[in-house]
Amino acid sequence: MAKIISVDVVDVRFPTSLSMDGSDAMNKDGDYSAAYVVLRTDDPGLSGFGFTFTIGRGNDICVLAAEQRAQPLIGQAVDDVVHDLGGVYRRLKSDSQLRWLGPEKGVEHLAMAAVMNAVWDLAARSAGKPLWRLLVDMTPEELVDVADLTYLSDVLTKDEAVAMLAELAPTRADRIAELAETGYPCYTTSAGWLGYSDDKLRRLCQEAVDSGYRHVKLKVGADLQDDIRRLRIAREVIGYDADLMIDANQVWDVPEAIAWVRALAEFKPLWIEEPTSPDDILGHAAVREAVAPIGVATGEHGMNRVLFKQMFQAGAIDFCQLDSARLASINEIVAVYLMAKKFDVPVCPHAGGVGLCELVQHLSIFDYVAVSGSLEGRVTEYVDHLHEHFVDPCVIDNGAYVLPEAPGYSAEMYESTLAEFAFPNGRYWSGAAGS
DSSP states (O other), rough: OOOEEEEEEEEEOOGGGGGTTTTSSSSOOOOOOOEEEEEEEEEEOEEEEEEEESSSHHHHHHHHHHHHHHGGGGTTHHHHHHHHHOHHHHHHOOOOOHHHHOSHHHHHHHHHHHHHHHHHHHHHHHHSSSSHHEEEEEOHHHHHHSOTTTTTTTTTOOHHHHHHHHHHGHHHHHHHHHHHHHOOOEEEOOOOOSSSSSHHHHHHHHHHHHHHHHHHEEOOOOOOOHHHHHHHHHHHHHHHTTTEEEOOOOOEEEEHHHHHHHGGGGOOOEEEOOOTTTOOOOHHHHHHHTTTTTTTEEEOOOHHHHHHHHHHTOOOSSEEEOOTTSOOOOOHHHHHHHHHHHTTBBBOOOOSSSHHHHHHHHHHHHHHIIOOOTTTTOEEEOOOGGGGGGGSOOOOOSEEOOOOOBBBBBBBOOOOHHHBBBBTSSSHHTTTTTT
């Protein structure tokens, strides 16, 4: 029987600040990074891979936290781990000394995401299935067992969750067949980084249209007149038949958010993303009321399922943008999807970071097949950066994610990537380019 014999956690950083990829009003010079976890077993053909996403300095702190989170897994039998994914999550979560550092927020929660992402990848690889297939093959009762429903019983009970999942279970195969034909719809942010020139913005918007995208997102929030000019360029290229979304990355206070979005309303954005502090539930509700019919979207910095519960309760958002590497992996993500279903809020996951597209494709497929049963108002982010570093990169065809087929969570990076971009001793960072 295979056992987990070691855990490696690598600080991986890519110099995206040099090209302004990922630049926005709040984060002007990020180097896309990952605290990358490898669960190694005594079976040389079986490991689990996972990560959490950061943008540079401080990634080493996440690495240290993930090493601490993962220690209880060493020596565990693989079968015991992958057949009790709810129990493993609860045992890791119950470490009160680490929990005190959060609880369920900040670095310790990012570390929990990285480790549990690797556990779920190990489970899918052990089963010989892509992660989305592992999930949709689970019974409603099995899914509810892995979901973290603590602190949620005032809005969602276990019985309600089982009933919601059971309602769609008989028709799961139909939706899988549909997605095999059409893929899952996505939008691109690759055209809209704030540091790009107008010429580059125009060119990338045209490339997006030519590639079949019907949704394009631009960063805003640094300068109003610049935003007006850039949105005008985008609409000239994509027209008004396609959807245009805008993202402020938390830079505004509530009154400023309302005034700024109203000034951009002529360009008919589908949503304003992260208009203010990600923790300000009532602030989001106020913005939503003031800027309607423009929608409000948030969630990539949503620290845990309780914050999402309150967002739903307060009617604060039109679109839920959960993050695959900030929430504590599948166990917490399933709970948020179930609440979103109950409150009839479409989930459009965030994927603007290294490897996040690889992960969220599995989540969106799972949502459509097993939870929501709907594509209405749902579109998942795609960013065309750094996919070449992954063994099983996501594939986009005509503005849609193609169903992944390889076993696992699509999280494994090439060993050559680690040798090049591990910080600080990888070839890039230790060489002249890094210095």
